[in-house]
């Protein structure tokens with residue numbers, strides 16, 4: 533494992549290059565990107581070996597993101613970039629792919645459900661190909677599988693290195709917080725099923741979509757699953773005391789937290805309420821109050 537430190541930006545003030553080897557030939561890089569607070573960077577992953585490379589996620593489409601990625605590419609001795617894998621359509625993961633395709637000739641892989649959405653948010657999307665086009669062996673000789681892991685988005689893909697027990701989890705896992713599921717593209721019950729499938733892989737190391745790699749991967753996934761179950765129990769307990777609006781629920785659940793947490797929490801609670809309404813356990817009144825369905 534090694535660390536690099538150098539100037540990364542060919543224009544503007546130099547910034548330190550944050551590139552860290554987390555497994556043999558696999559490097560985590562924090563790429564500055566416009567993303568959800570409290571993060572200010574997207575975690576991108578270089579898989580390097582024999583003069584070839586793949587990149588998992590490409591930051592946003594800003595000059596700063598592009599400069600950071602090209603600096604890392606140089607620091608890694610300019611391997612031939614064969615593939616960019618886009619875990620999901622959000623701009624902080626997909627935005628930089630087109631630049632790398634143009635500049636380095638990389639083929640860009642995404643799930644068709646999310647490739648379609650990238651075309652809606654980026655003025656200049658890359659040319660995509662499907663997950664089935666990815667070889668089963670990554671640069672460096674690692675066995676690799678793409679796992680369709682929906683819930684945060686419909687077409688989220690995760691990258692699984694079985695020999696290393698390393699999961700690159702996109703935004704299904706974040707380094708310092710839980711993941712926000714925003715309906716309708718995000719779907720809580722689908723996400724919970726995805727978590728169960730990822731737990732069954734029993735990863736040792738997880739590379740999240742934002743933040744630092746997590747050495748206790750399996751435990752983190754278990755905690756995420758438990759946290760969602762606990763949150764839902766909390767929502768049901770509050771509603772057992774009477775109808776509440778979404779804001780009232782958020783204020784009760786996130787009492788004492790800052791406005792960012794309450795805002796993100798409202799989104800997360802709406803995903804729980806959506807799931808409970810689909811199951812007929814909660815109803816939304818005309819007054820915008822949520823209430824338990826009798827018998828619950």
Ligand SMILES: [Zn+2]
Nearest residue numbers: 622624703741
């Ligand atoms: Zn993200």
